[in-house]
Amino acid sequence: KLLLEVKDLTAVISESKQQILKGVNLVVYEGEVHAVMGKNGSGKSTFSKVLVGHPDYEVTGGTVVFKGENLLDMDPEERALAGLFMSFQSPVEIPGVSNIDFLNMAYNAQRRKLGLPELGPIEFYGYISPKLDIVNMKIDFLNRNVNEGFSGGERKRNEILQLAVLGADLAILDEIDSGLDIDALKDVAKAVNGLLTPVNSVLIITHYLRLLEFIKPTYIHVMEDGRIVKTGDISIAKVLEEEGYKAISEAQL
Ligand code: ADP
Ligand code: MG
Ligand code: MG
Numbered sequence: 733k734l735l736l737e738v739k740d741l742t743a744v745i746s747e748s749k750q751q752i753l754k755g756v757n758l759v760v761y762e763g764e765v766h767a768v769m770g771k772n773g774s775g776k777s778t779f780s781k782v783l784v785g786h787p788d789y790e791v792t793g794g795t796v797v798f799k800g801e802n803l804l805d806m807d808p809e810e811r812a813l814a815g816l817f818m819s820f821q822s823p824v825e826i827p828g829v830s831n832i833d834f835l836n837m838a839y840n841a842q843r844r845k846l847g848l849p850e851l852g853p854i855e856f857y858g859y860i861s862p863k864l865d866i867v868n869m870k871i872d873f874l875n876r877n878v879n880e881g882f883s884g885g886e887r888k889r890n891e892i893l894q895l896a897v898l899g900a901d902l903a904i905l906d907e908i909d910s911g912l913d914i915d916a917l918k919d920v921a922k923a924v925n926g927l928l929t930p931v932n933s934v935l936i937i938t939h940y941l942r943l944l945e946f947i948k949p950t951y952i953h954v955m956e957d958g959r960i961v962k963t964g965d966i967s968i969a970k971v972l973e974e975e976g977y978k979a980i981s982e983a984q985l
Contacts, residue, residue: 735902735933736760736803741794742958743782752778754958755794760902763930767944768937769972770955776937779955780904784818785811799901813845817900819891819908825880831890832874835860835897842898863896866926868919885916892923903927904935909943921946941969 736758743753752775760766768776782789783796785808796803803811826834832853839859840850851859864871867889876882882890888908895903908920924934924947936947944952944966952969954962962968 733762733931734759734797735762735764735799737795737797738783739795741779741782741796742792743778743789744792746788746790749790751792752789752958753782756955756958756960758953758960760933760935762901762933763928764950765928765934765936765947767947767949767952768935768955768960769939769941769952769969772939774955775958776939776955777906778958780818780906780935780937783811783904784808784816809845812898813842815899815901816904817895817898817902818904818906819894826878827880829878830875831878832857832860834878835874835894838894839897860893860897863893866896867893867923869893883916884911885913885919888912888916888920889923892920892927896923896927900932902933902935904937906937907939908936909938909940914942917942918946941973944969 737760738756738758741753741756742751744751754775756775756779758766768779770776778789782791783803785806791804798811798814798816801814803814803816806814836851836853836856839856843850860874861871864874869886869889873886873890879887879890891905891908895905905924908924909917912920921943924936928934934947936943936949938944949966951963952966953960954968954972
């Protein structure tokens, strides 16, 4: 079933009106894993932020249909409730707020908006416990203060845990692999793989190939100067590995 259809999407930076997205086309079906790759500055993060409705960007053209509805008509909160997830990094350590309290608050906020009763600490503990296995985290991770002394790998796994808690039809994971060593990378990949079901989809944004060896994407897209210039299977990754992005751009010209 069709999940997301992006057609000729163009967007500018709200403040400067500088155009960043120059006509993005992308179709995602349920159960697919899409990877968007591309050089630094090609517009990958802008694309993901535009999808979730980030106010720094203004859509100037094109259409985005998500689960049969016009995504561009929705505010960011409505997009999240409709089943679109983008990992949110709590930017700071929050003294005195444990990770489990933080996740419980985020989950209850979602339940309130859906008109569902909130979960108290004990119920929430029951809800989150089995999810820890998926992301390969120990229970004491929940009792630490938010982000306090988290390693790069722990922060990333915490983002996947947020996804496991909140659930999503389409999860956008932007650079969940940046700055990770190979073991942390495998852990993150395992966590993502553990969350995949036949009906949900993931859009993984990365400029490294390493992660894609562990998360087998259905499609790989290459973004360049605000457009997806090439789409293919894992063989694209091999060309990139051997010859770099230049090989892809030249093949397009
Ligand atoms: P990528 O994620 O592929 O590295 P980005 O989407 O982050 O690329 O950025 C694309 C281009 O747009 C870059 O040149 C970046 O500097 C610029 N850009 C993106 N967002 C902003 C912003 N809020 N303000 C100014 N420039 C921005
Ligand atoms: Mg970048
Ligand atoms: Mg980026």
